[in-house]
Amino acid sequence: MTRTAELPVEGVLPPLDGATTWLNSAPLTPEGLRGRVVAVQFCTFSCINWLRTVPYVTAWAEDYGPGLVVVGAHSPEFPFEHDPENVRPALAAMGIGYPVAVDNDFAIWRAFDNAYWPALYVVDAQGRVRYHHFGEEAYERSERVIRQLLAEAGKDVDPDLVHVEADGVYLAADWPRMGSPETYVGYARATGFASPGGLALDRSRVYPEPARLRLNQWSLSGAWTVGGQAIVLDEPGGRIVHRFRARDVNLVMGGRADGGPVRFRVTLDGEPPRARRGLDVDEDGSGIAREERLHQLIRQDGAIRERTVEITFADAGARAYVFTFG
Structure with missing residues:
Protein backbone atom coordinates (compact mmCIF):
# COMPACT_ATOMS: atom_id res chain seq x y z
CA MET A 1 0.00 0.00 0.00
CA THR A 2 1.31 3.43 -0.96
CA ARG A 3 1.58 5.45 2.21
CA THR A 4 0.39 9.04 2.33
CA ALA A 5 2.42 11.74 4.04
CA GLU A 6 2.32 11.87 7.82
CA LEU A 7 -1.12 13.04 8.87
CA PRO A 8 -1.31 15.78 11.48
CA VAL A 9 -3.82 15.77 14.32
CA GLU A 10 -6.43 18.44 13.56
CA GLY A 11 -8.62 17.95 16.62
CA VAL A 12 -10.88 15.33 18.14
CA LEU A 13 -14.20 13.91 17.00
CA PRO A 14 -16.77 16.20 18.63
CA PRO A 15 -20.04 15.00 20.21
CA LEU A 16 -22.73 13.89 17.77
CA ASP A 17 -25.62 14.35 20.20
CA TRP A 22 -30.72 9.27 13.18
CA LEU A 23 -31.35 7.23 10.05
CA ASN A 24 -30.04 3.68 9.50
CA SER A 25 -28.62 3.54 13.02
CA ALA A 26 -29.15 4.16 16.69
CA PRO A 27 -27.43 7.38 17.84
CA LEU A 28 -23.65 7.18 17.64
CA THR A 29 -21.13 8.66 20.05
CA PRO A 30 -17.39 9.31 19.88
CA GLU A 31 -16.92 6.82 22.73
CA GLY A 32 -18.89 4.13 20.94
CA LEU A 33 -16.89 4.67 17.75
CA ARG A 34 -13.50 4.41 19.45
CA GLY A 35 -11.36 1.68 17.90
CA ARG A 36 -12.71 2.24 14.39
CA VAL A 37 -11.81 4.74 11.69
CA VAL A 38 -14.66 7.19 11.11
CA ALA A 39 -15.42 9.23 7.99
CA VAL A 40 -17.93 12.02 8.65
CA GLN A 41 -19.36 13.65 5.55
CA PHE A 42 -21.65 16.70 5.58
CA CYS A 43 -24.39 16.53 2.98
CA THR A 44 -27.79 17.78 1.91
CA PHE A 45 -29.74 15.61 -0.49
CA SER A 46 -30.49 18.05 -3.32
CA CYS A 47 -26.88 19.30 -3.59
CA ILE A 48 -25.25 18.31 -6.90
CA ASN A 49 -21.77 18.74 -5.43
CA TRP A 50 -22.55 16.16 -2.77
CA LEU A 51 -24.45 13.85 -5.14
CA ARG A 52 -21.37 13.46 -7.31
CA THR A 53 -19.43 12.13 -4.27
CA VAL A 54 -22.03 9.47 -3.39
CA PRO A 55 -20.62 6.53 -5.43
CA TYR A 56 -17.21 6.91 -3.81
CA VAL A 57 -18.36 7.32 -0.22
CA THR A 58 -20.83 4.43 -0.44
CA ALA A 59 -18.08 2.25 -1.96
CA TRP A 60 -15.77 3.08 0.96
CA ALA A 61 -18.51 2.22 3.44
CA GLU A 62 -19.06 -1.16 1.77
CA ASP A 63 -15.45 -2.11 1.10
CA TYR A 64 -13.78 -0.94 4.32
CA GLY A 65 -16.43 -1.77 6.90
CA PRO A 66 -16.59 -2.74 9.71
CA GLY A 67 -13.16 -1.20 10.36
CA LEU A 68 -14.45 2.02 8.81
CA VAL A 69 -17.69 3.68 9.88
CA VAL A 70 -19.05 6.26 7.46
CA VAL A 71 -21.37 8.78 9.11
CA GLY A 72 -23.44 11.21 7.09
CA ALA A 73 -24.34 14.54 8.70
CA HIS A 74 -27.38 15.81 6.80
CA SER A 75 -27.41 19.57 7.38
CA PRO A 76 -30.26 20.94 5.23
CA GLU A 77 -29.91 23.85 2.81
CA PHE A 78 -33.59 24.22 1.86
CA TYR A 98 -24.68 3.90 6.44
CA PRO A 99 -25.67 5.91 9.54
CA VAL A 100 -26.93 9.43 8.89
CA ALA A 101 -27.38 12.07 11.58
CA VAL A 102 -30.20 14.47 10.67
CA ASP A 103 -28.55 17.75 11.68
CA ASN A 104 -31.54 20.10 11.33
CA ASP A 105 -30.25 22.47 14.01
CA PHE A 106 -26.72 22.52 12.52
CA ALA A 107 -25.35 21.44 15.91
CA ILE A 108 -22.93 18.91 14.41
CA TRP A 109 -22.04 21.40 11.66
CA ARG A 110 -21.04 23.95 14.33
CA ALA A 111 -19.23 21.34 16.42
CA PHE A 112 -16.95 20.68 13.43
CA ASP A 113 -16.79 24.41 12.61
CA TYR A 131 -7.74 14.75 7.58
CA HIS A 132 -10.38 16.88 5.93
CA HIS A 133 -11.41 17.72 2.38
CA PHE A 134 -13.93 20.33 1.26
CA GLY A 135 -15.89 19.94 -1.96
CA GLU A 136 -15.73 17.24 -4.61
CA GLU A 137 -12.80 15.30 -6.08
CA ALA A 138 -9.63 14.20 -4.21
CA TYR A 139 -11.20 10.73 -4.02
CA GLU A 140 -7.95 8.80 -4.31
CA ARG A 141 -6.23 11.01 -1.74
CA SER A 142 -9.15 10.63 0.68
CA GLU A 143 -9.28 6.87 0.22
CA ARG A 144 -5.55 6.51 0.81
CA VAL A 145 -5.95 8.42 4.08
CA ILE A 146 -8.69 6.00 5.14
CA ARG A 147 -6.50 3.04 4.24
CA GLN A 148 -3.53 4.47 6.12
CA LEU A 149 -5.58 5.01 9.28
CA LEU A 150 -7.05 1.51 9.01
CA ALA A 151 -3.52 0.10 8.75
CA GLU A 152 -2.45 2.16 11.77
CA ALA A 153 -5.36 0.57 13.67
CA GLY A 154 -4.12 -2.91 12.73
CA LYS A 155 -6.83 -3.64 10.17
CA ASP A 156 -6.16 -5.67 7.05
CA VAL A 157 -6.56 -3.58 3.89
CA ASP A 158 -7.16 -4.94 0.39
CA PRO A 159 -4.25 -4.04 -1.92
CA ASP A 160 -6.51 -2.34 -4.47
CA LEU A 161 -8.41 0.92 -4.27
CA VAL A 162 -12.16 0.74 -4.82
CA HIS A 163 -13.35 0.81 -8.43
CA VAL A 164 -16.12 3.31 -9.15
CA GLU A 165 -17.91 3.90 -12.44
CA ALA A 166 -20.12 6.91 -11.85
CA ASP A 167 -22.92 7.74 -14.25
CA GLY A 168 -26.24 9.57 -14.34
CA VAL A 169 -26.47 12.44 -11.91
CA TYR A 170 -23.36 11.09 -10.13
CA LEU A 171 -21.04 11.65 -13.11
CA ALA A 172 -18.26 14.13 -12.35
CA ALA A 173 -18.70 17.62 -13.75
CA ASP A 174 -16.98 18.57 -16.98
CA TRP A 175 -14.94 21.18 -15.13
CA PRO A 176 -12.66 22.34 -17.98
CA ARG A 177 -15.59 23.28 -20.22
CA MET A 178 -18.14 24.42 -17.65
CA GLY A 179 -18.77 28.15 -17.82
CA SER A 180 -21.83 28.58 -15.59
CA PRO A 181 -21.94 28.76 -11.77
CA GLU A 182 -24.82 27.63 -9.59
CA THR A 183 -27.64 30.14 -9.88
CA TYR A 184 -30.10 30.64 -7.02
CA VAL A 185 -33.52 31.98 -7.97
CA GLY A 186 -34.80 32.99 -4.52
CA TYR A 187 -34.03 36.64 -3.84
CA ALA A 188 -31.77 35.95 -0.83
CA ARG A 189 -28.99 34.77 -3.17
CA ALA A 190 -30.27 35.48 -6.67
CA THR A 191 -27.76 36.66 -9.28
CA GLY A 192 -28.06 37.24 -13.01
CA PHE A 193 -31.80 38.02 -13.08
CA ALA A 194 -32.67 39.84 -16.31
CA SER A 195 -36.47 40.30 -16.54
CA PRO A 196 -37.37 44.01 -16.86
CA GLY A 197 -38.33 45.61 -13.56
CA GLY A 198 -36.31 43.24 -11.39
CA LEU A 199 -37.62 40.93 -8.70
CA ALA A 200 -40.77 41.72 -6.72
CA LEU A 201 -40.15 40.33 -3.26
CA ASP A 202 -42.71 38.07 -1.59
CA ARG A 203 -45.63 39.06 -3.80
CA SER A 204 -47.11 37.86 -7.05
CA ARG A 205 -46.06 39.66 -10.20
CA VAL A 206 -46.45 39.00 -13.92
CA TYR A 207 -42.90 39.03 -15.31
CA PRO A 208 -42.03 39.94 -18.90
CA GLU A 209 -39.14 38.24 -20.69
CA PRO A 210 -36.19 40.37 -21.79
CA ALA A 211 -35.38 40.72 -25.48
CA ARG A 212 -32.24 38.62 -25.01
CA LEU A 213 -30.13 36.97 -22.34
CA ARG A 214 -26.38 37.14 -21.96
CA LEU A 215 -24.36 34.19 -20.64
CA ASN A 216 -25.39 33.26 -17.09
CA GLN A 217 -28.46 35.47 -17.07
CA TRP A 218 -31.95 34.09 -16.41
CA SER A 219 -35.49 35.40 -16.58
CA LEU A 220 -39.08 34.63 -15.69
CA SER A 221 -42.23 34.81 -17.77
CA GLY A 222 -45.75 34.73 -16.32
CA ALA A 223 -47.08 35.14 -12.79
CA TRP A 224 -44.60 34.17 -10.07
CA THR A 225 -44.08 34.86 -6.37
CA VAL A 226 -40.39 35.20 -5.56
CA GLY A 227 -39.47 34.29 -1.99
CA GLY A 228 -36.15 34.34 -0.22
CA GLN A 229 -35.26 30.76 -1.12
CA ALA A 230 -37.80 29.67 -3.73
CA ILE A 231 -39.96 30.96 -6.53
CA VAL A 232 -43.54 29.69 -6.91
CA LEU A 233 -45.58 29.74 -10.11
CA ASP A 234 -49.00 31.34 -9.50
CA GLU A 235 -50.66 30.62 -12.84
CA PRO A 236 -50.21 27.91 -15.50
CA GLY A 237 -47.93 28.64 -18.44
CA GLY A 238 -45.07 30.36 -16.64
CA ARG A 239 -41.47 29.91 -17.82
CA ILE A 240 -37.93 30.06 -16.52
CA VAL A 241 -35.22 30.73 -19.10
CA HIS A 242 -31.44 30.49 -18.52
CA ARG A 243 -28.49 31.18 -20.82
CA PHE A 244 -25.69 28.78 -19.87
CA ARG A 245 -22.54 26.98 -20.96
CA ALA A 246 -22.15 23.48 -19.50
CA ARG A 247 -22.65 19.82 -20.29
CA ASP A 248 -25.46 19.40 -17.75
CA VAL A 249 -28.31 21.58 -16.54
CA ASN A 250 -30.01 20.68 -13.25
CA LEU A 251 -32.80 22.48 -11.43
CA VAL A 252 -33.78 21.88 -7.82
CA MET A 253 -37.56 22.10 -7.96
CA GLY A 254 -40.80 20.37 -7.00
CA GLY A 255 -44.51 20.22 -7.62
CA ARG A 256 -47.31 21.80 -5.64
CA ALA A 257 -47.04 22.38 -1.90
CA ASP A 258 -49.84 19.83 -1.35
CA GLY A 259 -47.77 17.18 -3.11
CA GLY A 260 -49.61 17.41 -6.41
CA PRO A 261 -47.64 16.99 -9.65
CA VAL A 262 -46.71 19.79 -12.03
CA ARG A 263 -46.14 19.09 -15.70
CA PHE A 264 -43.28 20.87 -17.43
CA ARG A 265 -41.50 20.89 -20.76
CA VAL A 266 -37.86 21.69 -21.50
CA THR A 267 -36.43 23.10 -24.71
CA LEU A 268 -32.83 23.69 -25.70
CA ASP A 269 -32.38 26.67 -28.03
CA GLY A 270 -36.10 26.45 -28.72
CA GLU A 271 -36.05 22.76 -29.74
CA PRO A 272 -36.85 19.52 -27.89
CA PRO A 273 -33.66 18.18 -26.26
CA ARG A 274 -33.96 14.69 -27.80
CA ALA A 275 -30.58 12.98 -27.27
CA ARG A 276 -29.51 15.88 -25.04
CA ARG A 277 -32.27 15.22 -22.52
CA GLY A 278 -31.50 14.76 -18.86
CA LEU A 279 -32.67 11.89 -16.69
CA ASP A 280 -35.87 13.65 -15.66
CA VAL A 281 -37.28 14.51 -19.09
CA ASP A 282 -38.36 12.61 -22.18
CA GLU A 283 -36.84 13.17 -25.62
CA ASP A 284 -39.54 15.76 -26.38
CA GLY A 285 -38.60 17.57 -23.15
CA SER A 286 -41.66 16.53 -21.14
CA GLY A 287 -41.38 15.89 -17.41
CA ILE A 288 -43.36 15.87 -14.18
CA ALA A 289 -42.22 17.47 -10.93
CA ARG A 290 -43.58 15.99 -7.71
CA GLU A 291 -41.25 15.79 -4.70
CA GLU A 292 -38.74 18.59 -4.25
CA ARG A 293 -35.31 17.41 -5.37
CA LEU A 294 -32.66 17.95 -8.00
CA HIS A 295 -33.98 17.34 -11.53
CA GLN A 296 -31.51 16.73 -14.35
CA LEU A 297 -32.90 18.53 -17.40
CA ILE A 298 -30.05 18.52 -19.93
CA ARG A 299 -27.03 16.30 -20.55
CA GLN A 300 -25.05 17.00 -23.71
CA ASP A 301 -22.32 15.11 -25.51
CA GLY A 302 -19.79 16.63 -27.85
CA ALA A 303 -19.08 20.32 -28.24
CA ILE A 304 -20.14 22.61 -25.41
CA ARG A 305 -21.20 26.16 -26.27
CA GLU A 306 -23.54 28.86 -25.02
CA ARG A 307 -27.13 27.69 -25.18
CA THR A 308 -30.55 28.64 -23.81
CA VAL A 309 -32.65 26.28 -21.72
CA GLU A 310 -36.32 27.07 -21.21
CA ILE A 311 -38.66 25.32 -18.77
CA THR A 312 -42.39 25.91 -19.33
CA PHE A 313 -44.82 24.74 -16.66
CA ALA A 314 -48.29 23.58 -17.69
CA ASP A 315 -49.61 23.73 -14.11
CA ALA A 316 -49.47 26.30 -11.34
CA GLY A 317 -47.66 25.55 -8.09
CA ALA A 318 -44.18 24.69 -9.36
CA ARG A 319 -41.44 25.62 -6.91
CA ALA A 320 -37.84 26.21 -7.97
CA TYR A 321 -34.72 26.89 -5.91
CA VAL A 322 -31.41 26.75 -7.79
CA PHE A 323 -29.85 25.89 -11.14
CA THR A 324 -26.69 23.81 -11.01
CA PHE A 325 -24.43 22.68 -13.83
CA GLY A 326 -22.02 19.90 -14.68
Whole structure:
Protein backbone atom coordinates (compact mmCIF):
# COMPACT_ATOMS: atom_id res chain seq x y z
CA MET A 1 0.00 0.00 0.00
CA THR A 2 1.31 3.43 -0.96
CA ARG A 3 1.58 5.45 2.21
CA THR A 4 0.39 9.04 2.33
CA ALA A 5 2.42 11.74 4.04
CA GLU A 6 2.32 11.87 7.82
CA LEU A 7 -1.12 13.04 8.87
CA PRO A 8 -1.31 15.78 11.48
CA VAL A 9 -3.82 15.77 14.32
CA GLU A 10 -6.43 18.44 13.56
CA GLY A 11 -8.62 17.95 16.62
CA VAL A 12 -10.88 15.33 18.14
CA LEU A 13 -14.20 13.91 17.00
CA PRO A 14 -16.77 16.20 18.63
CA PRO A 15 -20.04 15.00 20.21
CA LEU A 16 -22.73 13.89 17.77
CA ASP A 17 -25.62 14.35 20.20
CA GLY A 18 -26.93 17.46 18.45
CA ALA A 19 -28.67 15.36 15.79
CA THR A 20 -32.45 15.73 15.76
CA THR A 21 -32.78 12.08 14.68
CA TRP A 22 -30.72 9.27 13.18
CA LEU A 23 -31.35 7.23 10.05
CA ASN A 24 -30.04 3.68 9.50
CA SER A 25 -28.62 3.54 13.02
CA ALA A 26 -29.15 4.16 16.69
CA PRO A 27 -27.43 7.38 17.84
CA LEU A 28 -23.65 7.18 17.64
CA THR A 29 -21.13 8.66 20.05
CA PRO A 30 -17.39 9.31 19.88
CA GLU A 31 -16.92 6.82 22.73
CA GLY A 32 -18.89 4.13 20.94
CA LEU A 33 -16.89 4.67 17.75
CA ARG A 34 -13.50 4.41 19.45
CA GLY A 35 -11.36 1.68 17.90
CA ARG A 36 -12.71 2.24 14.39
CA VAL A 37 -11.81 4.74 11.69
CA VAL A 38 -14.66 7.19 11.11
CA ALA A 39 -15.42 9.23 7.99
CA VAL A 40 -17.93 12.02 8.65
CA GLN A 41 -19.36 13.65 5.55
CA PHE A 42 -21.65 16.70 5.58
CA CYS A 43 -24.39 16.53 2.98
CA THR A 44 -27.79 17.78 1.91
CA PHE A 45 -29.74 15.61 -0.49
CA SER A 46 -30.49 18.05 -3.32
CA CYS A 47 -26.88 19.30 -3.59
CA ILE A 48 -25.25 18.31 -6.90
CA ASN A 49 -21.77 18.74 -5.43
CA TRP A 50 -22.55 16.16 -2.77
CA LEU A 51 -24.45 13.85 -5.14
CA ARG A 52 -21.37 13.46 -7.31
CA THR A 53 -19.43 12.13 -4.27
CA VAL A 54 -22.03 9.47 -3.39
CA PRO A 55 -20.62 6.53 -5.43
CA TYR A 56 -17.21 6.91 -3.81
CA VAL A 57 -18.36 7.32 -0.22
CA THR A 58 -20.83 4.43 -0.44
CA ALA A 59 -18.08 2.25 -1.96
CA TRP A 60 -15.77 3.08 0.96
CA ALA A 61 -18.51 2.22 3.44
CA GLU A 62 -19.06 -1.16 1.77
CA ASP A 63 -15.45 -2.11 1.10
CA TYR A 64 -13.78 -0.94 4.32
CA GLY A 65 -16.43 -1.77 6.90
CA PRO A 66 -16.59 -2.74 9.71
CA GLY A 67 -13.16 -1.20 10.36
CA LEU A 68 -14.45 2.02 8.81
CA VAL A 69 -17.69 3.68 9.88
CA VAL A 70 -19.05 6.26 7.46
CA VAL A 71 -21.37 8.78 9.11
CA GLY A 72 -23.44 11.21 7.09
CA ALA A 73 -24.34 14.54 8.70
CA HIS A 74 -27.38 15.81 6.80
CA SER A 75 -27.41 19.57 7.38
CA PRO A 76 -30.26 20.94 5.23
CA GLU A 77 -29.91 23.85 2.81
CA PHE A 78 -33.59 24.22 1.86
CA PRO A 79 -36.79 23.94 3.94
CA PHE A 80 -37.93 20.68 2.34
CA GLU A 81 -34.64 19.05 3.37
CA HIS A 82 -35.53 19.49 7.06
CA ASP A 83 -38.23 16.81 6.98
CA PRO A 84 -36.81 13.34 7.79
CA GLU A 85 -39.66 11.83 5.76
CA ASN A 86 -38.18 13.57 2.71
CA VAL A 87 -34.59 12.75 3.63
CA ARG A 88 -35.19 9.07 4.34
CA PRO A 89 -36.54 8.01 0.89
CA ALA A 90 -34.11 10.29 -0.95
CA LEU A 91 -31.11 8.63 0.67
CA ALA A 92 -32.61 5.15 0.36
CA ALA A 93 -33.08 5.67 -3.38
CA MET A 94 -29.34 6.36 -3.62
CA GLY A 95 -28.50 3.12 -1.84
CA ILE A 96 -27.17 4.87 1.25
CA GLY A 97 -27.34 2.44 4.14
CA TYR A 98 -24.68 3.90 6.44
CA PRO A 99 -25.67 5.91 9.54
CA VAL A 100 -26.93 9.43 8.89
CA ALA A 101 -27.38 12.07 11.58
CA VAL A 102 -30.20 14.47 10.67
CA ASP A 103 -28.55 17.75 11.68
CA ASN A 104 -31.54 20.10 11.33
CA ASP A 105 -30.25 22.47 14.01
CA PHE A 106 -26.72 22.52 12.52
CA ALA A 107 -25.35 21.44 15.91
CA ILE A 108 -22.93 18.91 14.41
CA TRP A 109 -22.04 21.40 11.66
CA ARG A 110 -21.04 23.95 14.33
CA ALA A 111 -19.23 21.34 16.42
CA PHE A 112 -16.95 20.68 13.43
CA ASP A 113 -16.79 24.41 12.61
CA ASN A 114 -17.84 23.37 9.13
CA ALA A 115 -18.80 25.68 6.27
CA TYR A 116 -19.23 23.47 3.19
CA TRP A 117 -21.39 20.92 1.37
CA PRO A 118 -19.85 18.44 0.90
CA ALA A 119 -17.14 18.24 3.54
CA LEU A 120 -15.29 15.11 4.60
CA TYR A 121 -13.51 14.60 7.94
CA VAL A 122 -11.58 11.40 8.64
CA VAL A 123 -11.01 10.35 12.25
CA ASP A 124 -8.54 7.73 13.43
CA ALA A 125 -9.28 4.84 15.79
CA GLN A 126 -8.23 6.97 18.76
CA GLY A 127 -10.88 9.57 17.97
CA ARG A 128 -8.55 12.17 16.48
CA VAL A 129 -9.41 14.13 13.32
CA ARG A 130 -6.50 13.49 10.96
CA TYR A 131 -7.74 14.75 7.58
CA HIS A 132 -10.38 16.88 5.93
CA HIS A 133 -11.41 17.72 2.38
CA PHE A 134 -13.93 20.33 1.26
CA GLY A 135 -15.89 19.94 -1.96
CA GLU A 136 -15.73 17.24 -4.61
CA GLU A 137 -12.80 15.30 -6.08
CA ALA A 138 -9.63 14.20 -4.21
CA TYR A 139 -11.20 10.73 -4.02
CA GLU A 140 -7.95 8.80 -4.31
CA ARG A 141 -6.23 11.01 -1.74
CA SER A 142 -9.15 10.63 0.68
CA GLU A 143 -9.28 6.87 0.22
CA ARG A 144 -5.55 6.51 0.81
CA VAL A 145 -5.95 8.42 4.08
CA ILE A 146 -8.69 6.00 5.14
CA ARG A 147 -6.50 3.04 4.24
CA GLN A 148 -3.53 4.47 6.12
CA LEU A 149 -5.58 5.01 9.28
CA LEU A 150 -7.05 1.51 9.01
CA ALA A 151 -3.52 0.10 8.75
CA GLU A 152 -2.45 2.16 11.77
CA ALA A 153 -5.36 0.57 13.67
CA GLY A 154 -4.12 -2.91 12.73
CA LYS A 155 -6.83 -3.64 10.17
CA ASP A 156 -6.16 -5.67 7.05
CA VAL A 157 -6.56 -3.58 3.89
CA ASP A 158 -7.16 -4.94 0.39
CA PRO A 159 -4.25 -4.04 -1.92
CA ASP A 160 -6.51 -2.34 -4.47
CA LEU A 161 -8.41 0.92 -4.27
CA VAL A 162 -12.16 0.74 -4.82
CA HIS A 163 -13.35 0.81 -8.43
CA VAL A 164 -16.12 3.31 -9.15
CA GLU A 165 -17.91 3.90 -12.44
CA ALA A 166 -20.12 6.91 -11.85
CA ASP A 167 -22.92 7.74 -14.25
CA GLY A 168 -26.24 9.57 -14.34
CA VAL A 169 -26.47 12.44 -11.91
CA TYR A 170 -23.36 11.09 -10.13
CA LEU A 171 -21.04 11.65 -13.11
CA ALA A 172 -18.26 14.13 -12.35
CA ALA A 173 -18.70 17.62 -13.75
CA ASP A 174 -16.98 18.57 -16.98
CA TRP A 175 -14.94 21.18 -15.13
CA PRO A 176 -12.66 22.34 -17.98
CA ARG A 177 -15.59 23.28 -20.22
CA MET A 178 -18.14 24.42 -17.65
CA GLY A 179 -18.77 28.15 -17.82
CA SER A 180 -21.83 28.58 -15.59
CA PRO A 181 -21.94 28.76 -11.77
CA GLU A 182 -24.82 27.63 -9.59
CA THR A 183 -27.64 30.14 -9.88
CA TYR A 184 -30.10 30.64 -7.02
CA VAL A 185 -33.52 31.98 -7.97
CA GLY A 186 -34.80 32.99 -4.52
CA TYR A 187 -34.03 36.64 -3.84
CA ALA A 188 -31.77 35.95 -0.83
CA ARG A 189 -28.99 34.77 -3.17
CA ALA A 190 -30.27 35.48 -6.67
CA THR A 191 -27.76 36.66 -9.28
CA GLY A 192 -28.06 37.24 -13.01
CA PHE A 193 -31.80 38.02 -13.08
CA ALA A 194 -32.67 39.84 -16.31
CA SER A 195 -36.47 40.30 -16.54
CA PRO A 196 -37.37 44.01 -16.86
CA GLY A 197 -38.33 45.61 -13.56
CA GLY A 198 -36.31 43.24 -11.39
CA LEU A 199 -37.62 40.93 -8.70
CA ALA A 200 -40.77 41.72 -6.72
CA LEU A 201 -40.15 40.33 -3.26
CA ASP A 202 -42.71 38.07 -1.59
CA ARG A 203 -45.63 39.06 -3.80
CA SER A 204 -47.11 37.86 -7.05
CA ARG A 205 -46.06 39.66 -10.20
CA VAL A 206 -46.45 39.00 -13.92
CA TYR A 207 -42.90 39.03 -15.31
CA PRO A 208 -42.03 39.94 -18.90
CA GLU A 209 -39.14 38.24 -20.69
CA PRO A 210 -36.19 40.37 -21.79
CA ALA A 211 -35.38 40.72 -25.48
CA ARG A 212 -32.24 38.62 -25.01
CA LEU A 213 -30.13 36.97 -22.34
CA ARG A 214 -26.38 37.14 -21.96
CA LEU A 215 -24.36 34.19 -20.64
CA ASN A 216 -25.39 33.26 -17.09
CA GLN A 217 -28.46 35.47 -17.07
CA TRP A 218 -31.95 34.09 -16.41
CA SER A 219 -35.49 35.40 -16.58
CA LEU A 220 -39.08 34.63 -15.69
CA SER A 221 -42.23 34.81 -17.77
CA GLY A 222 -45.75 34.73 -16.32
CA ALA A 223 -47.08 35.14 -12.79
CA TRP A 224 -44.60 34.17 -10.07
CA THR A 225 -44.08 34.86 -6.37
CA VAL A 226 -40.39 35.20 -5.56
CA GLY A 227 -39.47 34.29 -1.99
CA GLY A 228 -36.15 34.34 -0.22
CA GLN A 229 -35.26 30.76 -1.12
CA ALA A 230 -37.80 29.67 -3.73
CA ILE A 231 -39.96 30.96 -6.53
CA VAL A 232 -43.54 29.69 -6.91
CA LEU A 233 -45.58 29.74 -10.11
CA ASP A 234 -49.00 31.34 -9.50
CA GLU A 235 -50.66 30.62 -12.84
CA PRO A 236 -50.21 27.91 -15.50
CA GLY A 237 -47.93 28.64 -18.44
CA GLY A 238 -45.07 30.36 -16.64
CA ARG A 239 -41.47 29.91 -17.82
CA ILE A 240 -37.93 30.06 -16.52
CA VAL A 241 -35.22 30.73 -19.10
CA HIS A 242 -31.44 30.49 -18.52
CA ARG A 243 -28.49 31.18 -20.82
CA PHE A 244 -25.69 28.78 -19.87
CA ARG A 245 -22.54 26.98 -20.96
CA ALA A 246 -22.15 23.48 -19.50
CA ARG A 247 -22.65 19.82 -20.29
CA ASP A 248 -25.46 19.40 -17.75
CA VAL A 249 -28.31 21.58 -16.54
CA ASN A 250 -30.01 20.68 -13.25
CA LEU A 251 -32.80 22.48 -11.43
CA VAL A 252 -33.78 21.88 -7.82
CA MET A 253 -37.56 22.10 -7.96
CA GLY A 254 -40.80 20.37 -7.00
CA GLY A 255 -44.51 20.22 -7.62
CA ARG A 256 -47.31 21.80 -5.64
CA ALA A 257 -47.04 22.38 -1.90
CA ASP A 258 -49.84 19.83 -1.35
CA GLY A 259 -47.77 17.18 -3.11
CA GLY A 260 -49.61 17.41 -6.41
CA PRO A 261 -47.64 16.99 -9.65
CA VAL A 262 -46.71 19.79 -12.03
CA ARG A 263 -46.14 19.09 -15.70
CA PHE A 264 -43.28 20.87 -17.43
CA ARG A 265 -41.50 20.89 -20.76
CA VAL A 266 -37.86 21.69 -21.50
CA THR A 267 -36.43 23.10 -24.71
CA LEU A 268 -32.83 23.69 -25.70
CA ASP A 269 -32.38 26.67 -28.03
CA GLY A 270 -36.10 26.45 -28.72
CA GLU A 271 -36.05 22.76 -29.74
CA PRO A 272 -36.85 19.52 -27.89
CA PRO A 273 -33.66 18.18 -26.26
CA ARG A 274 -33.96 14.69 -27.80
CA ALA A 275 -30.58 12.98 -27.27
CA ARG A 276 -29.51 15.88 -25.04
CA ARG A 277 -32.27 15.22 -22.52
CA GLY A 278 -31.50 14.76 -18.86
CA LEU A 279 -32.67 11.89 -16.69
CA ASP A 280 -35.87 13.65 -15.66
CA VAL A 281 -37.28 14.51 -19.09
CA ASP A 282 -38.36 12.61 -22.18
CA GLU A 283 -36.84 13.17 -25.62
CA ASP A 284 -39.54 15.76 -26.38
CA GLY A 285 -38.60 17.57 -23.15
CA SER A 286 -41.66 16.53 -21.14
CA GLY A 287 -41.38 15.89 -17.41
CA ILE A 288 -43.36 15.87 -14.18
CA ALA A 289 -42.22 17.47 -10.93
CA ARG A 290 -43.58 15.99 -7.71
CA GLU A 291 -41.25 15.79 -4.70
CA GLU A 292 -38.74 18.59 -4.25
CA ARG A 293 -35.31 17.41 -5.37
CA LEU A 294 -32.66 17.95 -8.00
CA HIS A 295 -33.98 17.34 -11.53
CA GLN A 296 -31.51 16.73 -14.35
CA LEU A 297 -32.90 18.53 -17.40
CA ILE A 298 -30.05 18.52 -19.93
CA ARG A 299 -27.03 16.30 -20.55
CA GLN A 300 -25.05 17.00 -23.71
CA ASP A 301 -22.32 15.11 -25.51
CA GLY A 302 -19.79 16.63 -27.85
CA ALA A 303 -19.08 20.32 -28.24
CA ILE A 304 -20.14 22.61 -25.41
CA ARG A 305 -21.20 26.16 -26.27
CA GLU A 306 -23.54 28.86 -25.02
CA ARG A 307 -27.13 27.69 -25.18
CA THR A 308 -30.55 28.64 -23.81
CA VAL A 309 -32.65 26.28 -21.72
CA GLU A 310 -36.32 27.07 -21.21
CA ILE A 311 -38.66 25.32 -18.77
CA THR A 312 -42.39 25.91 -19.33
CA PHE A 313 -44.82 24.74 -16.66
CA ALA A 314 -48.29 23.58 -17.69
CA ASP A 315 -49.61 23.73 -14.11
CA ALA A 316 -49.47 26.30 -11.34
CA GLY A 317 -47.66 25.55 -8.09
CA ALA A 318 -44.18 24.69 -9.36
CA ARG A 319 -41.44 25.62 -6.91
CA ALA A 320 -37.84 26.21 -7.97
CA TYR A 321 -34.72 26.89 -5.91
CA VAL A 322 -31.41 26.75 -7.79
CA PHE A 323 -29.85 25.89 -11.14
CA THR A 324 -26.69 23.81 -11.01
CA PHE A 325 -24.43 22.68 -13.83
CA GLY A 326 -22.02 19.90 -14.68
